[in-house]
Amino acid sequence: MNDMSRPPVAAPPKISAEDVVSFCDFFYKKTGISMDASRRYFIDRRLEERMAANDCKTFREYLALVKFQPGGGEMQALINEMTVNETYFFREDYQFQCLTRHMLDEIADRRGNNRAPIRIWSVPCSTGEEPYTIAISILENWGRANDFDIEILASDIDSRVLGRAQEGIYEARALHRVPTKVRDTYFRKLDNDRWQVIDDLRESVDFSLVNVCNPTQMARMRGIDVIFCRNLLIYFDDLSRRRAAEHFYEALNPGGFVALGHSESMSRISNIFNPRKFPEAIVHQRPVS
Amino acid sequence: MALLKAKAAENVANPASQSGVSPASLDSDDPMERRRAVQQCVEEPNPVAALLGLLREEHENIVRQAAFTELAALGTSEAAQGLAELLSNADPALRNGALEALVAMPEQAMGLLAPLAFCDDPDVRIFAVMMANELPSERTADWLIALAAKEQDANVCSNLAEAIGGTGRRDALPVLQAIIERFPREPYLAFAAETAMTRIREG
Structure with a gap:
């Protein structure tokens, strides 16, 4: 068969600059995530994939599907494509040291005789490395762990990563900072390059789909003692950051803590938290009273 | 193992979702309830005037911040103008809050820069410069x-x-x-x- 006789290859659907601006605006309103229209290649590629998957010939047709599809399945698929999920165990581990050396003791001391569970929330939890790291850090490094019930909640806006998080299977490179003894205690080897978190640990973390800009979903999150929200707010604009910070305030118990990513600063977002400087990290505390 | 499964979405104590449907009062002694009342203000016929009026009366930071956020979320020129007027208020916390809220509504804030350059009060011009620096x-x-x-x-x-x-x-x-x-x-x-x-x- 010569070139002339080949069937024509379908060109990818065309997405104009106006389409991208319109999409960024829509995506922001739905998720609070500010997509920069200058990242055309990233956005176009993912939109084209979703349009092809739904057999949409034009961007307008696809946007109508996303907006009006009953059940919102395509909106979720789009969110899954547009969000970045790259992490590993014990990433920026100084914050977990801060948790087990200081924050948890403060929370436990404030509890007094009240033995309500200590509740820790990892958001976004991506594929689960962070909430499992939190669980392992507590079990390994907090001497009072057996005196309290501890609940670890883990949420993400991306439903696909939540499935992977619950499955708890990781390539060896995700475990490169995990000490051998810890790895052998909390993981089982599946094959040469894959490890799975042990069942007890996987079953102790509660994974859920949450958009931190959605007031209805955030209203379910209450009575939290520590929130790890690292490297999420950098994708938000000022207003969405403020909104998220206020949702966190309401989700936290008085005296509860928020840990942000190392390049993020709560003082540039909102003054409703008090900065707390510990030897390992600066975190942000809801005032006790 | 000391870890428990929480079933976050279903089992976590849920006062807010229940209280979200009941009206909160701005006269409450509880700042968290006044804060919730502020968040409900946006449903009123003239939320900008209500929120700006509240900001002048309210002294609890957590309530004020909710009002600033709601004004920024409204994003109207009326809200921006009202916030700009707070830049000359005697209360530094109000001035700073207004500046931060304006930065969170960049389109409206940029529209205010030109008139603010002509303000007689140099402190307001300083705030305008700080605002421009954030945009x-x-x-x-x-x-x-x-x-x-x-x-x-x-x-x-x-x-x-x-x-x-x-x-x-x-x-x-x-x-x-x-x-x-x-x-x-x-x-x-x-x-x-x-x-x-x-x-x-x-x-």
Whole structure:
């Protein structure tokens, strides 16, 4: 068969600059995530994939599907494509040291005789490395762990990563900072390059789909003692950051803590938290009273 | 193992979702309830006036911040104008809150820069410069340079020099040099302007 006789290859659907601006605006309103229209290649590629998957010939047709599809399945698929999920165990581990050396003791001391569970929330939890790291850090490094019930909640806006998080299977490179003894205690080897978190640990973390800009979903999150929200707010604009910070305030118990990513600063977002400087990290505390 | 499964979405104590449907009162002694009342204000016929009025009466930071966030979320020119008026309020917390809320509504805030440049109060002009500094764009850089070319207050010029240094605009160099010459008895201002010029040249 010569070139002339080949069937024509379908060109990818065309997405104009106006389409991208319109999409960024829509995506922001739905998720609070500010997509920069200058990242055309990233956005176009993912939109084209979703349009092809739904057999949409034009961007307008696809946007109508996303907006009006009953059940919102395509909106979720789009969110899954547009969000970045790259992490590993014990990433920026100084914050977990801060948790087990200081924050948890403060929370436990404030509890007094009240033995309500200590509740820790990892958001976004991506594929689960962070909430499992939190669980392992507590079990390994907090001497009072057996005196309290501890609940670890883990949420993400991306439903696909939540499935992977619950499955708890990781390539060896995700475990490169995990000490051998810890790895052998909390993981089982599946094959040469894959490890799975042990069942007890996987079953102790509660994974859920949450958009931190959605007031209805955030209203379910209450009575939290520590929130790890690292490297999420950098994708938000000022207003969405403020909104998220206020949702966190309401989700936290008085005296509860928020840990942000190392390049993020709560003082540039909102003054409703008090900065707390510990030897390992600066975190942000809801005032006790 | 000390870890328990929480079933977050279903089992976590849920006062807010229940209280979300009941009306909260601005007269409550509980700041969290007043805060919730503020969040419900947006459903009222004239939320901007209600929120601005509340900001002048309320002293609890957590309630005020909710009002600022709601005003920023409304994003109207009326909200922006009301916030701009707070920039000259005697209460520094209100001034700072208004500035932060304006930064969170960039389109409306940029529209305010031109009139704020003519405000008689140099403190308000300083806030306007700080606001422009948080809204980096060619348009705000133009505004900063234009204001620096005519500004007669040394403290405003000091803030302008710092903000202009971050724009990287070489056409600002003569304006910064003019600031040094305009205030020969203010060595700190010469230092600020020279630092800005160095940043631009090295940038």
